[in-house]
Amino acid sequence: MPHRLFRGLPALFLLCLACLPLRADTDYPPQVSPIVENRCMVCHGCYDAPCQLKLDAWAGVQRGASKDKVYDGTRLLTANLTRLFDDASDTAGWRDKGFYPVLDERRPQAGVMARMLNLKRQHPLPAGDILPDSFDLGLDRQQQCPKADEFDAFARDYPLWGMPYAMPALSDAEHATLADWLQAGAPGVATAPPGKAEREALRQWERFFNGSSLKEQLMSRYIYEHLFIGALYFADLPDSRYYEMVRSRTPPGQPIDTIATRRPYDSPGTEPFYYRLRPARTTPLAKRHMPYALDAARMTRWRELFLAPQYTVSELPSYSTRVASNPFVAFRELPQLSRYRFMLDEAQFTIMGFIKGPVCRGQVALNVIDDHFWVVFIDPNDQSAQSSADFLAQESGNLRMPSGDSGLLVSLVEWRKYAKNQLQFLKAKMDFIARQVSAEDVAVDLGLIWDGDGDNDNASLTVFRHSDSASVVKGLVGRYPKTAWVIDYSLLERIHYLLVAGFDVYGNVGHQLETRLYMDFLRMEGEQNFLLFLPEAERLKLRDYWYRGAAEHAKKYVLGDSVAFDRDTDIQYHSDNHKVELMDMLKQRQYGAQAARYHVDNALLQRLARQTGANLSFLPEVAFLDVLHKDGRSSIYSLVHTNGFTNNAQLFKEEQRRLPDEDYVSVVSGFIGAYPNVFFQLPESDLASFVDAIAALDSDKAYAALVSRYGVRRSAPWFWSLSDKLRARYAQEQPLEAGLFDLNRYENR
Structure with missing residues (x-):
């Protein structure tokens, strides 16, 4: 019989552990959902969930x-796929893949999840600000994933490691609610079906994606390969749920x-197949959430x-790897200008893909980019579009990219081929541009840069790297960065x-190495495109500085x-x-470049943003600052740390390339960053002393004192209340973009 809170749920909607299929139309009960979201999903979501216990969907609890x-x-062999909802359809399938249960249907309180919660109740966090070294908080820590028959030994060896791990315990009410739910068998409730208007929108869009002509089929394949993440x-409908485009x-x-x-x-391995819109089954997480609007204007x-x-x-x-992995071959007959405009229309989404896309955390792609740089795009309104398409088709062999799982030795050999191909492509590209500029008397000036057509704020973007994660925001945000990219269609x-x-x-490891090395070429190409707009005499000097x-x-x-490229710029510099x-x-020309939403009016924080120096090297990658005003209001800011480096052209020895004297902090209103490292909270009257204390940082001890005075540590009794406040504020200020912050990287120093 369902326990206490869950007795009132209609039996029709209770889907218990015995129902083995992992139902896509099932969610947490309303009493349980906010607790799991705000206390569990903040660490257990996406691919990097500890022990692959993905709690951002009810089915993840059942999977285990x-x-x-x-x-x-370091793995030498490609791993088996373990994507929730895709790679097994029931608990038996997940058991075959090595997943073990965290629930116990016969003895609910003996399940791993229940025992983890009880362990925290029995052994709360020790007193003191900084947690002891017995807590391993490293990103690549050795995970302890005890099964039910291993739990006694785990509890004996790690009594303080109950859940939430290295965080304050749940409140009595929260714990009681989860305990009752687990005792009842961790039931789920059926989600409401879409209403009439949403069903009609689904019908229209699935009909659009499944047209019968070759043009329609090629279009849909291209759209799917870009929007699958x-x-x-449905932007035309209030409170539309989210969908994933699948095959x-x-x-329909x-x-x-x-x-x-x-x-x-x-x-796809079958004919025919169809493009469908599948309801998203997981809670939005800031580290992977990428909203994309479908409406009548989009279809037009x-x-x-x-x-x-x-x-x-x-x-x-064809779907052969040689063809399908090379878009310049696969989509040659699709107009290049149309492809480019498709991506530019939502350029933030396109760039965000390599940060939030299939990787959740992008360490493979991200240690190759600078901590802060601006991005603009070549104007698609180029009369030479067709000749450019022909050029790229001719160069498709040189544009081949890593696409398979090579061994490490093979990857190093392949990299030499990619390097040779990239040089050949760059030479051909510079020759092509020189011919186009000369033949059509094109000026090398800002007219070549897309300005957003006067109404699209995707025309300029800012990328902030936070070690192995990053953020992409619209506009040119922060101080003038060291580097910038100019991106054209092929890039x-x-x-x-x-x-x-x-x-x-x-x-x-071979696939990951190939990807990392090839990304070097793409970064350098974007930087080279930017340099072409500077006076010829300045280009190599700036390149050598970078x-x-x-x-x-x-x-x-x-x-x-x-x-x-020996053609000088036509821009007049003063x-x-x-x-x-x-x-x-x-910044003055691009539509939306001013990014008013991130502007900071506070003079003290503006002073912090003007600082440069080694004192800032002690700050974490991302901090959220909550400034409390006397009238009860609060202002939220993000402090985003930019680390100085000599260069980003090497795979290893990042610390040896550090230049702490070049560190600075971008201070913005609102939220930037999905993985906050620390929360600061202070009254407005303390803001001057807070900024002064940062200016005086000279050691880890001084930083620890800063956090003790103004920060909120993992052990703080009010940690969860502030976390909830920030999450609610994010949802209020950025309702479409907002998702749960990930607290795995919250520091302990």
């Missing part, structure tokens, strides 16, 4: 946990039978881009197919002798600092 890691940069929603064996109108492949461009836009132009699709491309497409469509988080200490062979990919002047022109 695994001792295998998804993130493993998105949280799609299905069943047509029938239950979805998902075709789960390792990559979106892998063969895609018809204009892909169906209205006069062109012929002679045949659909944008390769970023997506290398790091999103083609990246396999379950891949072996690549201080880098090997000469790395520099040759950025305006090296074989890829030089200062001695041409880079800053160019960045300022972009």
Whole structure:
């Protein structure tokens, strides 16, 4: 019989552990959901959930946990896929894949999840600010994933490691609610079906995605390979739920039978198949949530881009890896300008893919980029679009990207081929640009940069790297960064197919190494494009500054002798600092570049944002600051740390390339960052002393004193109340973008 709180739920809606299929239309009961979201999902979500115990969906509780890691940069063999909802359909299937239960149907209080919660009640956090060293909080820590028959030994060896791990215990009321739920068998409740308007929207969009002509089929394949990671929603409808675009064996109108492949461009293995919109079954997490609007205007836009132009699709491309992994081959017959505009329309989403996409945390892609840089795009309104398409088709061999799971030795051999191909492509590209500029009398000036057509704020973006995670925001945010990228169509497409469509988080070390090394080329190409807008005499000096200490062979990919561009810029400069002047022109010109939502009016925080120096090296990657005003209001800011480096052209020895004297902090209103490292909370009257204390930081001890005075440690009794406040504020200020923050990286120092 359901226990206490759950007796009132209609039996029809109680789906207990005995119901083995992992129902996609089932969620946590309303009494349980906010507790699991705010106390459990904040660590147990996405691929990096400890022990693969994904609690961002009710089905994850039923699936259980695994001792295998998804993130493993040393594995020699490709790992088995363990994507919730895709790679097994019932608990028996997950048991076959090595997952063990965290629930006990016969003795609910003997289940691992219940015992973890009780262990925390029996052994709360020890007194004191900083937790003892017995808590392992390293990102790649050795995980302890005890099964039921191993739990006694675990509790004996690690009595303080109850759940929530290294955080304050649940309140009495929260614990009682979860205990009652687990005692009742951890039942789920059926989610409400879509209403009439939402069903009609589904019908219209699935009909659009499943047109019969070759043009429609090629369009839908292209859209799917770019949006498979998105949280799609119907912007025309209030309170639309989120959907995922999937391939299905069943047509619209029938239950979805998902075709789960390792990559979106892998063969579906069946004909016919259909593109369907599957309700998202997980709670939005800030580290992976990528909303994408579907509405009448979007459908009209895609018809204009892909169906209205006069062109012929002679045949659909094959799904062989050689073709499918190279978009310049697979989609050659789809107008290049249409492809580019499709990605530019939501450029933030496109760039965000390699940060939030299939990887959740992007360490493979991210130690190759700077901590802070700006991004703008080549204008798609280029009259030479067709000749550019022909050029890229001719260069498709040189644009081949890593797509498989090679062994480590093979990867190193392949990298030499990629390096040679990249140099050949860059040389051909510089020659092509020189011919186009000369033949069409094109000025090398800001007219080549897309300004957003006067109404699209995707025209300029800022990327902040936070060690192995990152954020992408609209506008040119923060001080003038060290570097910037100018991205054209071919570069944008390769970023997506290398790091999103083609990246396999379950891949072996060879695949991850190939991806990391190839991303070097893409970063350097974006930087080279930016340098072309500076006076010719300044380009190599700035390149050498960006690549201080880098090997000469790395520099040759950025305006090296074989890829030089000897045409000077047509921009008229009036200062001695041409880079800053160019960045300022972009900030004044680009639609939305001012990014008013992040502007800080507070003079004290503006002073903090102007600081540069080693004192800032003691700050974490991301801090949220809650400033309390006398009238009861509070202002929320993000402090985003930029680390100085000599260069980012090396795979290892990052600490040896550190330049702490070049560190600075971007201070913005609201929230930037999905993995906060610390919360600061202080009255407005203490803000001056807080800023002064940061300016005086000179040791880890001084930083610990700063946190003791103004910070909120893991052990603070009010930690959860502040965490809840910040989460609610995020949802209020950015309702579409907001998701749960991940607290795995919350520091203890």
